[in-house]
Amino acid sequence: MQALTNRSKVVSNKQMTFAEKMYLPAILGGISITIRHLFKKKATVSYPEVKREFSQVYRGQHVLKRDDKGAERCTACGLCAVSCPAEAITMTSAERKKGEENLYREEKYASTYEINMLRCIFCGLCEEACPKEAIFLTDRMVPTDFTRNEFVYGKDKLVEKTDDRVDVTKRQTKAVLDFKKIKQLSHNR
Amino acid sequence: MNSLYVICGLGLISLIAELANFKKQLIPIFIVGILAAIGLAVMDWGTSLHYFSDMAIFDNVALSFSILICATAAFWFLIANDYFHTETHITDQAALVIFVMAGGVIMASFNNMAMLFLGIEILSLSLYALAGSRKLNLFSNEAAFKYFLMGSFATGFLLMGIALVYGATGQFHLDKIAASIAAQPELPGFFYAGVILIIVGMAFKISAVPFHFWAPDVYEGAPTLITSLMATVVKTAAFAAFFRMVWYCFPAVEQTWLLPLQVITVATLVLANVTAVFQSKVKRMLAYSSVGHAGYILLALTTGGTSSAGTIFFYLAAYSAATLIAFAILNRLELATNFAEGSFNGLFKKSPFLAVAMTVSLLSMAGIPPLAGFFGKYLVFVQAISQGYVGLVVVAVITSLIGVYYYFGVIISMFFKEPAGGEIQVSSGLKLILSLLVLVLLAMGILPDLFLPL
Amino acid sequence: MKTAQGIPLDYYIWLSAALFTIGVLGVLYRRNAIIIFMCIELMLNAVNLLLVAFSNYYNDAAGQVFVFFIMAVAAAEVAVGLAILIMMYRNTKTTDINILNRLKW
Amino acid sequence: MLTTFLIFFPLLAALLLFAFRPQSAKAIALGASIVEFSVSLIGVFTFDKTGGAQFMVNVPWIASAGIHFAVGMDGISLLLVLLTTLLVPFIILSSVESRYDKPHTFFGLILMMQMALVGVFTAADGFLFYIFWELALIPIYFICLIWGGDNRGKITFKFFVYTLAGSLFMLVALVYLYLQTPGSHSFDISALYAAGKALPASAQSIIFWGLFVAFAIKMPVFPFHTWQPDTYTVAPTQGTMLLSGIMLKMGIYGVIRWLVPVVPLGVAEWGSTALILSVIGIVYASCIALVQKDLKRLIAYSSIAHVGLIAAGTFTLSKIGIQGAVIQMLSHGIIVFALFFIVDIIAERAKTRSLSELGGIRNVAPILATVFIIVMLGSVALPLTSGFVGEFLLINSLVHYQIWIGAVAGLTMILGAVYMLTAFQKAMSGEVSYLATGFTDLTWNEKMVLYPIVVLIIAIGVYPAPLLAISEPAVNDLLLIISDVTAQIK
Amino acid sequence: MTLNLFYFLAFLGILCALLVVFSKNPVHSVLYLILTFFAIAGHYVLLNAQFLAVVHVIVYAGAIMVLFLHVLMLLNLNQDAEPHKSGALKFAAAICSGALLIILIASLKGTNLITAEQTVVADLGTVKNLGKVLFTDYLLPFEITSVLLMASMIGAVMLGKPEKNQSTE
């Protein structure tokens, strides 16, 4: 059979030699390995005091972005909910009333928008599906809590505060945007 | 002593055989080894050597019983040859049998209670395991278990007796105990209790009534060949030990144990023989008959004093030969008929050779001249009468008549009843061995002088 | 009539007789094979105690040496005995000795 | 040497038969027995009629126990050996080979039996006597067990246990005597005689019973006879012939050789009891014989009666009595053999032995009837038959002993005549029974057996003197040994 | 002091021994037996046989009773599965052993032993002393013990091995 990867090793079932059967060299080898680790640099990060850097594409808690004017980008199209493999996202849409133009970018908006963080698997598909660049996964961590209900995040927790914008530029590189463009085009075709 | 070394060596060889894979040659090696042991014992004849600060004394009595044990075992191995080809744990069992022999030889030659104790235990422990060697058979399990419990229980008594005797005399050596007894004007009361306890313990081992109740079950339950081993080698060893114990160690306090022993003798003779009559299974009948024969030997033991060794020897030899034949045939029949009841029915038609051999064996056990068994009984009776125990002899005569009754039950069924199943093939090897044993029985009956070394 | 420590020898004899008897009682009284077996061990121990007491009394090490042999044998016996017991249990699922009456007394 | 040959030749022949299983077993056995007979005849002719025990062989056997292979013959022994060697060929001849499967075993056993019987009659060592005594039991046991009639298992077993029980007590008694012999003990017959005589009367009585029971069972004397009729009935005819013809005599021989001289005081004490038992046996057996329906059984009971008479005669301890016993043993052996043979012939042809079903055989088989009546008359002791000589001497001795015992014993002749003739009448005369149809007369083979017997019966009856002469010195010796005791009694 | 100790140990030993017999639960019996063994070990120490005491503990408490416990647990006999034994039998057992006790005690009356020279050897129970006796006078039994152990080992192994052809029988 052809090997699927080049990582597979051929296991030999040959009889062990006497020296091998004694296992002593192997044990000594093991012991020396562990003792070497004793002196290795420790991998532990003392968390509250020291924090670890996240990678660029780290997917943490979601954010619902506002546009530059401070209006919510989300139009409650539901694509994120559809794309969510964990079915963590629910929303209800509402029509924009007069005088709310500065609050919502378009005519339709999500009156409620909930993500169940216990269900969410942080796959980022919602982010990818969003045609309006409204939802993003950030490098913030979902804090712990004591009750289950607390983990159903509503708009109060998701929508970015106007005074505390979340920077998602790292996630909006040209490549990403291009990719999304192509997808849109192909979809429209 | 040299023969003991050889025997122990054989045990080791048996274990090596498992490793080095020469199981096929095991039996011939054993036979040669045992013959060598016998030869070594014969070479020591008359020397009465003491070994290891008098732990073991190989005088003529010890040697003759050792030879008997070896010879019986040799025949046993020959008979068991087929058995060893079919069973699974060959080397284990063979080694255990060898150890039984070793224990027997130790019991025949001990001069120290420790040796006796160890000898008995080597013998017994091996037998416990052998009795249970048919592991999936409930009877075998049960036999092993009963034998084990009873054996250990008896050992407890024996040890208590030894401890008490030690307390009274401060010695473990037989001769020194005897000397101490002679030196002390008044022995403490517990000394006598100790003697009685020792007797009780030994009576368990030789399965004398009323300490016999384990014997029939065990004999019946154990694999037939193992039963034959128990009935021959073990009995020989036990009696050799018993003889040494009472006549080398306690002759001076004869009045303590002789009467109880005689009561035991009578009880054994009567109860065993009477109960044997009511047995439907041949194996069980043989078991009771074995107990009964213990009675005759006890009779010789109690009436003969130190000179009874010869009689005991002869009786045991005769009995062993006959028993080996009987059990060998029983074993053959069990194999052929798959443990069916009444396998002896019409044996004369199925296999005349086996029937005749069995008849000779049974006749010998029943004490019909000119076979060995008769002469054995005759010697016992002569000895008892010459010591004035005519009453005991009359009891023995009556019980041996009862014995005739049940032995002839088998003979009648062999010659008279209608057979079930076809002919039984007997291998020429078995035929040869059985013929040899029959010849031994005849020779012992016709020329008993040759077999009376003591 | 006293041991080297000043305890009357009789006391030891009585004690060990009592233990021995309790062992015998146990063997006769109980049905559970393991307990019977343990009672046999108790009997052996009574004997050991007696031997040691006498050995002390006589200033004779042989008594104690004998105890060694008894211990060795007891250990061996236990090994074989328990093996038999387990073998039996595998087949019968019980250690009640009364189940063992297919072979009649 | 002669004795040794007589003992071991049949054994050899028997072993050959066992080992080689020849086709013509009967012929070989017959040949062997004829050789044996001829040799015994040589014995008879070379026998010194005035001397005591002859043809002695005495070699140590089990030296440590003082046991010798000592055999020899005096007059009594010689006559009984002669009887044995004479009857065995006839017995073999009388057998119909086809009736027995494994003929080599059958004839081998008969020859073994002969060996043991000769041994018993010639043994001069107590232990040897016992061995032969027991040895005689085994072949006949197997003959009965293997070839016997219905229910043979139980009956032969009863027979075996009875006789063995007796002989074991005999063994105890012999051993006891043996231990009384001086020095390193000996089983030699004379030593035993001496030892026995030296014992006090009480001990002798015990030994007497030990020995007597064995002999009494063998004979059998009332009340030890219960095994006998059944066994005779169930045994194959040849077995019955052996049993009645020869084995019975073992008991009487035992009394003469091993009881009376060994414990004379015991005999003096209890001999009369034994005698009375014998006489009771005579009457009892005769009475029972009267009502028997089975011909073979009838003869069995008649045999008890006859043996009772012989035993009674022996216990008179008189010369006539013992002489009579010897002669009567011979005669009874021959006659009873012939009777059983005839019964066998009848049973063979009519398929029954029941008297009520038989009848009229005389009409279809006159020769048989003739022979039967001659033999029967011999049995009821008609003068000029062999039976008469013996019975006359015996009853004579009894009358001398005590007149009324003689009278009672004399009844036996009358009763015997009654049941025998009734039987003859029922079987032979009268209407021809349906069973007797197709009944053929004696064959050539049967004639070969019966004619010499008839001749013998008459010959002994007419001229018994040579036989008496042979046994006389032996009887005299015997009486000499016990003379002081008998003198005491008188 | 020593006498009081003796009384205590004797009391403990007998009490526990009785409890071994009369405990309903086999595991309790085992534990009581262990206690009895410790009491006996105490007696050994009292009798100046320290070595023996320790060996006793090792062999009996440490090995034999562990085996018992092992088997009890292996066979899961912690419930008292023991069926009722008829009263008559129990009574008979009690009578028998009572008689034995009485006989033993009675035979102890008038104990008069040969008075050994009472030179107290304090180190009687030392390893050295025992070893000397064991390896000189009792050498043969010692060697024979090896045969015994061998036999028992083979026996136990043979019985313990599972049968290969389970279906044949």
Add this chain to the structure above:
Amino acid sequence: MIDFLIYKSILVLIIFTITLVVAMYATYGERKVAAFLQDRIGPNRAGPFGILQPLADGLKFFMKEEIIPNVSNKFLFIFGPCLAMITAMMAGVLVPWGDTLVIGGKEFSLQISDLNIGVLYFFGVGSIGVYGIMIGGWASNNKFSLLSAIRASAQMISYELAMGISIIALIAVTGTLSLKEISAMQAGGVGSDWNMWNIVYHPLGFLIFIVCAFAECNRAPFDLAECETELIGGYHTEYSSMKLGFYLFAEYINMFVSSAIISTLYFGGYNFPFMNDLGLDHNTITILGTVFLFAKIFFFIFFFMWVRWTLPRFRYDQLMNLGWKVLLPLSIANLLVTAGIALWLDK
């Protein structure tokens, strides 16, 4: 007499305390070592470097709810951990923690008791140590606990043999069973007294002994009795609070005592090289010796942990095979060879 008692009581008290403290910190050490060997830091929150962690643990054990299963055998359930603890503590009696101290002209031995059968005593106590596990496991009335108890007993018996025989080889050469004397025989090690430590003479014996010691302490890779993957927690599945603490404690005490015995038997005990060449007075040497002994002990405790985090656990059959088919024959061979050489040299 009174003096003696007071002195002994004080000694007992000290050793008792030390044992407990060492055991306590062994738990800490275990976690620390484990962390380090896995490139972690380990407990570091309670006190500096987490040094108060054992106290916190202890507090937690005491504060936790006592849970005794309803169907368990109450007495034995409580008795089990106690027994484990007691037997663990008992073994410390014999270890010579140091040579004698001379105070006011009086000699005080730093050993509680010098039995002339010391090694055997250790052995005996070790052999009854298993009862704690067995009783606890059985009394829990839990299948896993029971299985664990069975395993523990079988394991203990199997490894005791090899251990005993390996010790006998040692004793055959030293000629004494007293730990004190065995220590004294190794005085110096290297230096003016050219007494080699026993490890030099008995390398194989040491190897066997230490393997068996691992098994007797139920330490990995022989911790089948408590292997969580198969038996949840083994014999202490049902245990909580301080009773569990006792079991854990007993394990660490055992480890401590085993290390002490190993150090004493094979590594010279309280002796250290050049001890008599430094020209120090007796008391100083004694105290230094004790320090050295503890250093050795700590090394072995570390070794225990080291091995635990290196080697995987055995399978049950492997465990038995190792015990019966490897260690036992090896130890017998070792005994024979040692005895043979001893005899040869003696001649």
